[in-house]
Amino acid sequence: MIDMRTVVLVEGASDEAAILALAERQGRDLAAEGVSIVAMGGATNIGAHLDEYGPHGLGVRLAGLCDAREEAHFARGLERVGLGSGLTRGDLEALGFFVCVADLEDELIRALGTDAVEHVLDAAGELGAFRTLQKQPAWRGRPVHAQLRRFMGSIGGRKLRYSRLFAQALGPDQVPRPLHLLLAHLSATRTG
Known part of the structure; x- marks a missing residue:
């Protein structure tokens, strides 16, 4: 049985692959940390995934990564499940959701x-x-x-x-901001 404490919601498999590759380069095993990355098949599917994993579903910690053009879908979904209202990008980041400047x-x-x-x-x-x-x-x-x-x-x-x-x-100092912040957030939730 997988010990799933945190679910990272991402738009697609390429996001998942990049996150796993970067974590591996840092010597991390996200699955062993209780982190499951879920490729949703597009940002518009966030609602169903928040229903499944969010506060009214399994109630696990949530995080995520999306493209700038999908930021509003993520914000609306998080608001709908009671994780804030009028969410700004800063609010999303505080919740563990990070936005790529165009896309990954x-x-x-x-x-x-x-x-x-x-x-x-x-x-x-x-x-x-x-x-x-x-x-x-x-x-x-x-x-x-x-x-x-x-x-x-x-x-x-x-x-x-x-x-x-x-x-x-990527060199250690080249990791794009949203990916760097997501991995740092996952480290913090591991110890917090």
Whole structure:
């Protein structure tokens, strides 16, 4: 039986993979700490998951990670289950819910830098495919950061694969703010 004390609600499997990879790099075993990461299949599913795990369900500690465009879904869901009202981003963070500035891929690409991201693509054997995307008329001349974000979403499974690889490539001082704060929050709840 799993000792589940904290549930981290995330939009998808790529978020879960990045969090697990970063925790592993810190020498942490989240499952052993009683932390379960639940990929919800999209932010609009937060209500059902809050009903299951929140104060009127299993009553476990909650945390989460979402994209900026989904922040309102998370805030409304938390408010609906009685965890606040008129929640600001600061309120969300106090509850253990953190917001990526665009999305997870954007955070990871900015943290690594485009040169390092291209090195990861090269090591994974996909730099050639990325160069092909860069030559397409719609993407030619666009900022490399934007091209990389598009590339991550161009084939199913790519976000999942690279969220793990990018997280593994980050230096200790490069961890994006929302991921750093989430892992710190999980450490605090482990001892608190």
